[in-house]
Amino acid sequence: MRGFDVVVIGGGLLGCFTARNLCRRRLHIALLEAREDVCTGVSRANTAIVYPGYDHKPGTLKAEMTVRANARFAELCAELDVPFSRCGSLMLSCGEKADAVLREKYNNGLSMAVPGLRLLSGEETRELEPSLTKSVTSALYAPTAGTVNPWELGIAASENAAANGAELLFNTRVLGIRKTAEGYRIETDQEVFACRAVVNCAGLYADKVQEMLFPSAVRIVPDGADYLILDRAADNKPTHIIQYEPEDGGKGFNAVPTVEGSLLLGPSERDNELDFAVSEKGLASVRERAAFVLPGLDLGAVIRSFAAVRPNPRREDGGSIGSFVIENPAPGFWSMIGIKTPGLTCADELGRFAAEKAAAFLNAGPNKRFDPRRSGIKKARGMSWEQRAAAIRSDPDYGEVVCCCEDITKAEVLEAIRRGATTLDAVKRRTGACMGRCQGSRCQQKLLALLARELGVPEDAVTKDGAGSEVLGGGRHAD
């Protein structure tokens, strides 16, 4: 039985950032992840927005954290070498009711000292974004809003945690937790761990993990949402994040110009479903909203649709919970249950919050050797020609383009595998290969061959995203 000071359960954004921040203290840390990679659940699919912080009730933890996290975000991304685009956002209204909502958010933002907020007329809005609908009556402009690739951020945090000594254990599913005299005993499908403190970041399953030992006053009721991705070559893409606040009070709609250059549209609203299945109605509603908000947008340039699942926290009586829930049911045990929007924005803040609680409980001193910096995979795309020529001189694999849509070289793919990618999706998340307009029809075979060679396994053992998703031979076992 291996012992740790702290065990973090779950390798989503929150788990990765909790582990990273625990490394700031002299602690022996393990992160347990049931799947084969980090960020495969809630963190895999979301709206990718770094929020400015005007949406939440002033004085709440959520509001304070969001404003602080936004202000620190560029620094965080610089430390972790993750692309961040502070492109600004325009929240649109097309009528009096939504105008009033925007004014309220504006005032909220002012009282939270959200920088640079401006209320714009419809005309001013279209000057900034000419492709918008002429129905815009006003907009709330937030220059500090931005976008980041969620899994890129999570992977960076996990790599930084590992470099600072945290042990990341994949394919390790927690089956049971027991209280011991020294702390906790965690049974998994791999081995048993002993630890003095636990931080439960199990995402969709955080309530169930807590209930392995304690009651939970919070239930997670997941709901799904659908998104579309438009090719970067699509005409009339906006340059700001567009958030549409519908007059009927329905769900908002976003168009996000991603750091990769594509355009993300969504989410849709639909029924509760605990899977990643896309809903046809949901897709239709996203297209309808997009066509209204951005009439000139080329919706023929859709290259992918996907579904996200969000962990809505509810009270036992079914009432929804607006704040971040961080439970502390017993000494040395914290649960982040039902952290949804703006969880991406606040990932490092929330991780720091939980880590500091655990460190204080364990009376752990600072780790003077903690290095917050991590270097990302050097991407050929975005290099100057001189830099790219130099990269090929030092590593000829930079001269070989594997994914021609996204301009990803063999060197990047090999580095992703060296850093721990074991599946096609893991390579895709780390490099961007297969994310472009052909969706991998031209490069997946090459990635498969490289994975098999580097991992020393037969090609038919290579999976899309873990056991059962073998790409060749029709799959090993039926679902």
Add this chain to the structure above:
Amino acid sequence: MQTELLITGAGAAGIAAALSAWEAGCRDILLVDRREQPGGILPQCLHEGFGLASYGAELTGPDYTDRITERLAQTGVRLALGTEVLAVRGDKTAVLSDRSGLTELCFERLILAAGCRERSIGSLPVAGTRPAGIFTAGQAQEMMNLHGQDVGREVLILGSGDLGLIMARQLVLAGKHVIAVVEQAARHGGMARNYHRCIEAFRIPMIYRATVSALHGRSRLSGVTLRRLDSSAEEYIPCDTLVTALGLIPERELVRGLGDPDWLFLAGNCHRVHELVDSAVAEAEAIGARVGGELAV
């Protein structure tokens, strides 16, 4: 580095353009392709039916490739394989990348012969999961014929263009169960001869006026929902593999935004999708002859 004529894509059209430009008198031609072998998609097309007009015979893709590469070897056309064209700029320069480094190339004329890409299922409003086991027809063809890979056992084919019909037959010949070819129109989208040789001859079921409306299976595909377009009736069809033939998109991304300069020519499938290699070749030869004549020494 410089060249008078740059041709990007060493498939049937690119090679035909190079040959005819050479015959017209151009003596400075660089033919570039990202693949390690010439021929574009021809080497993966093991079926017969290529070159009836040019060679008076129904050749396989590899045989056809041999014929044209033999002719190419007798010219002074320079062939750069394993080379990616990263950029083409309005000042008639291009940036090439291979394992030896980057090359900035000045050219006088550019013939783009980059072929097509396949429309992927991502562009359709398909519900459900996003599991492994979904391949485009050309991708499945490449995996089977160039890499000896086994794509699946129980296969449904969506789309009845020529590539879909040809892959249906090939999968049957490889011992797979092809459940059906599903087509949204009321008739197949391929050439009559491919329909007779691939579908009728092998008694592969066709399902017309239908589409795949949802994918199932959390990890590997376990089935699809088939929707009849006329009645909206749906049924579940178990399968572990979906091969899509949803159409071809001319690949012109390299010259996007350059407008229509007088030095740029499109040849073959990147210009328009041709049913037959002979027709793509005829178009490319005409362009090659014209451009080659202008550059003749």
